[in-house]
Amino acid sequence: MVIHMLLELKDINAGYGDLHILWDVSLGIERGEIVSLLGSNGAGKTTTLRAISGLIRPFSGSIYFNREDITGYPIHRRVEMGLSLVPEGRQLFPEMNIVENLEMGAYTKRAEENFQDALEWVFNLFPKLKERKKQLAGTMSGGEQQMLAIARGLMNRPEILMMDEPSMGLAPKLVLEIFNTIMKLREEGVTIFLVEQNAKAALDISDRAYIIETGRITLHGPAKELLSMDEVRKAYLGI
Amino acid sequence: MFEFSAYVQILTSYTILGGVYGLTALGLSLIWGVMKAVNWAHGDTLMVGMYTAYWTVTLLGIDPYIAAIVAFLLLGLVGMGIHLIAIEPVIEKPGGHEATLLTTLGISVILESVALILWSPNPRSFQNVYKSTYLQFFGMRTSVAEAIAFTVSIVSIIAVDQLLKRVKFGKAIRAVSQNPIGARVVGINVPRIRLFTFGLGVALAGMAGALVATFYPNIRPLAGYIWDIASYVVVIFAGLGTIYGVIFAGIIIGITEGLGAIFLTNAYRHILVYIVFLLVLLLRPQGLFGKALRRV
Numbered sequence A: 001m002v003i004h005m006l007l008e009l010k011d012i013n014a015g016y017g018d019l020h021i022l023w024d025v026s027l028g029i030e031r032g033e034i035v036s037l038l039g040s041n042g043a044g045k046t047t048t049l050r051a052i053s054g055l056i057r058p059f060s061g062s063i064y065f066n067r068e069d070i071t072g073y074p075i076h077r078r079v080e081m082g083l084s085l086v087p088e089g090r091q092l093f094p095e096m097n098i099v100e101n102l103e104m105g106a107y108t109k110r111a112e113e114n115f116q117d118a119l120e121w122v123f124n125l126f127p128k129l130k131e132r133k134k135q136l137a138g139t140m141s142g143g144e145q146q147m148l149a150i151a152r153g154l155m156n157r158p159e160i161l162m163m164d165e166p167s168m169g170l171a172p173k174l175v176l177e178i179f180n181t182i183m184k185l186r187e188e189g190v191t192i193f194l195v196e197q198n199a200k201a202a203l204d205i206s207d208r209a210y211i212i213e214t215g216r217i218t219l220h221g222p223a224k225e226l227l228s229m230d231e232v233r234k235a236y237l238g239i
Numbered sequence B: 001m002f003e004f005s006a007y008v009q010i011l012t013s014y015t016i017l018g019g020v021y022g023l024t025a026l027g028l029s030l031i032w033g034v035m036k037a038v039n040w041a042h043g044d045t046l047m048v049g050m051y052t053a054y055w056t057v058t059l060l061g062i063d064p065y066i067a068a069i070v071a072f073l074l075l076g077l078v079g080m081g082i083h084l085i086a087i088e089p090v091i092e093k094p095g096g097h098e099a100t101l102l103t104t105l106g107i108s109v110i111l112e113s114v115a116l117i118l119w120s121p122n123p124r125s126f127q128n129v130y131k132s133t134y135l136q137f138f139g140m141r142t143s144v145a146e147a148i149a150f151t152v153s154i155v156s157i158i159a160v161d162q163l164l165k166r167v168k169f170g171k172a173i174r175a176v177s178q179n180p181i182g183a184r185v186v187g188i189n190v191p192r193i194r195l196f197t198f199g200l201g202v203a204l205a206g207m208a209g210a211l212v213a214t215f216y217p218n219i220r221p222l223a224g225y226i227w228d229i230a231s232y233v234v235v236i237f238a239g240l241g242t243i244y245g246v247i248f249a250g251i252i253i254g255i256t257e258g259l260g261a262i263f264l265t266n267a268y269r270h271i272l273v274y275i276v277f278l279l280v281l282l283l284r285p286q287g288l289f290g291k292a293l294r295r296v
């Protein structure tokens, strides 16, 4: 077996306690790609991201990052390697202000040295955050919190940014803004792994996509092909 | 009967004790905030801090405040040991937070039994110049030992606050207490933060014990109980997760206890503390300082 992608999952089985959720999930992401993972509620998308990021340990299977087997690594070591997650529910530090949240995003050694540059970078991407440096995260609106969560993930200067439903609960205008930002990030060399329920928007900006149903990958291919497949259109695009 | 000046005297002493309650409670508050664990052995580690001061001063003849530093460091290590035995193995398991009630109770029983076997139940105290030298101010009289215990307690609380606000590692402690998942996601080594926080909390209790030992006539294996209760009352009174609230709540509880000693006699002085405590729980369950100081 040749491992050549930036991130690769081989036959991952995972779940919670006795609950088996993911069944032999294999997928890969090339450097510079935007790849989406689509599926309905409870299909196992968040669980997949938890296994990759190290929030949970898989029952079996392997995860490779930059050709290194990271399956047994604790989460903080994976973050240190450049694997960042913008988690479901944002998971900000509610009683810290914007700058403090971003400082925590730069907690790793890899991020520490370039803190000022990274700060400028994310303030350029999200000018709103710059205007409100001292606002507590807990008092921000949902859209602002989502931007802060993405910015916090970027402070680590990740090689790959994994995002769990970044458009969840946002007004259409903000959804557009978030997807524009994702495209901008790709141009700046950040590889993106995107989990979404908003399948149409995700497929429009993705290079490739995987579809997961009840814990199994059932389809995968170039985003354009998936967009034109009848089964995808019926199940996920409502067409 | 007492004269007015005697009342003032008693209240001064209990105000000072309240400052040390604050320091002890801070340790509990940190541990609760970061890992939602209840440490039933907290008062017992304070007791070990008392004996650490007693033995280092009487056997080695060193200054009691060097002994307080020794107690801080030693109990820091003891605290990390307790953490690795009683907290870390259960804290992430289902029901783990509740389990710490039992595991730390076990540690408490062990510490008290070992202290009884090694040091007998007899109360001890030791002589030192700080205890027998007095300060006079505004008609109040207090030993230098008590004045130092109060001052060091307040300064230590402020130092911990600054650690949490300004130092990266301290900010990571706050991050874990505000959102453990978020903390893991940004690459904070959460088990290490838990270990350090538990060690720090117990080190503060150990130092409090050593400070109190300089003037306390009752160093004994079961001396920790009163401190457990007082510091839990302070923590809840202050509202969980606040730092300066801990100073004020400590002093209020100290003064309340002093009023109890005056009006209800010494033996029943804690009753007043519990009455005030119940009133606070009924009227302001988030604690007296819960909202205003939450930003720490």
Ligand SMILES: Nc1ncnc2c1ncn2[C@@H]1O[C@H](COP(=O)(O)OP(=O)(O)OP(=O)(O)O)[C@@H](O)[C@H]1O
Pocket (backbone or CB within 6 Å): A016, A019, A021, A039, A040, A041, A042, A043, A044, A045, A046, A047, A048, A197
């Ligand atoms: N912490 C947990 N403990 C137990 N079961 C869980 C846990 N988290 C998720 N599950 C279960 O695992 C399954 C997959 O959940 P997951 O969160 O991965 O789905 P998802 O695809 O992200 O769904 P959604 O679109 O609703 O976010 C669900 O049946 C869910 O109930």
Ligand SMILES: [Mg+2]
Pocket (backbone or CB within 6 Å): A045, A046, A047, A088, A164
């Ligand atoms: Mg999900």
